[in-house]
Amino acid sequence: GESVGLHLPTLSVQEGDNSIINCAYSNSASDYFIWYKQESGKGPQFIIDIRSNMDKRQGQRVTVLLNKTVKHLSLQIAATQPGDSAVYFCAETQGYQKVTFGIGTKLQVIP
Amino acid sequence: GAVVSQHPSRVICKSGTSVKIECRSLDFQATTMFWYRQFPKKSLMLMATSNEGSKATYEQGVEKDKFLINHASLTLSTLTVTSAHPEDSSFYICSARDLRGEAKNIQYFGAGTRLSVL
Numbered sequence: 001g002e003s004v005g006l007h008l009p010t011l012s013v014q015e016g017d018n019s020i021i022n023c024a025y026s027n028s029a030s031d032y033f034i035w036y037k038q039e040s041g042k043g044p045q046f047i048i049d050i051r052s053n054m055d056k057r058q059g060q061r062v063t064v065l066l067n068k069t070v071k072h073l074s075l076q077i078a079a080t081q082p083g084d085s086a087v088y089f090c091a092e093t094q095g096y097q098k099v100t101f102g103i104g105t106k107l108q109v110i111p
Numbered sequence: 112g113a114v115v116s117q118h119p120s121r122v123i124c125k126s127g128t129s130v131k132i133e134c135r136s137l138d139f140q141a142t143t144m145f146w147y148r149q150f151p152k153k154s155l156m157l158m159a160t161s162n163e164g165s166k167a168t169y170e171q172g173v174e175k176d177k178f179l180i181n182h183a184s185l186t187l188s189t190l191t192v193t194s195a196h197p198e199d200s201s202f203y204i205c206s207a208r209d210l211r212g213e214a215k216n217i218q219y220f221g222a223g224t225r226l227s228v229l
Contacts, residue, residue, distance in 0.1 A: 008152055045220070046217055089155070099145075099216070
């Protein structure tokens with residue numbers, strides 16, 4: 001499944017499928033990007049980051065893709081599990097300035 | 112990753128009272144901490160940047176006298192919601208930036224404080 005847009009969309013994915021969460025960032029000068037996962041009633045948890053001199057970075061079951069031309073960031077989750085259900089936020093920053101968070105995407109995993 | 116502890120996790124108070132929320136970096140020193148407010152199904156809104164040993168930097172529209180921030184040590188920042196009213200009810204989250212290592216711009220978050228003002 002895949003989500004697009006600046007609203008707060010809900011992405012429903014079957015357990016075991018791959019998920020793609022998209023984010024359009026605003027500042028072309030941003031040089032560092034982070035994905036956070038927030039479970040209900042908890043604080044955001046760091047997932048993966050990427051610098052602007054890269055276009056892809058892989059972690060365990062997660063991959064972040066960066067397209068600076070169109071100011072687009074995506075988070076791919078392989079073999080989505082029920083524990084992946086949460087709201088996912090992208091965040092951007094320039095240097096050590098304050099971090100700006102995107103609106104977020106709610107991921108629902110269907111068992 | 113670095114650990115940030117936030118306390119209390121939930122507080123219910125009467126209108127007009129003041130509430131203090133603590134944010135601690137447990138395994139690292141944080142010269143800078145951040146306070147966010149989050150409304151249901153919304154993103155995090157930065158309220159202020161807390162600087163150890165100096166005054167906090169508030170975002171536009173955030174009342175300094177309403178939301179008092181103190182960052183007296185390298186591991187503790189506090190947010191006091193003064194004379195709380197029902198419209199102050201929200202989820203407040205703190206974060207701290209761990210400057211160790213390469214990923215110096217990662218903010219690590221506390222678990223959040225759910226404030227309900229009656």
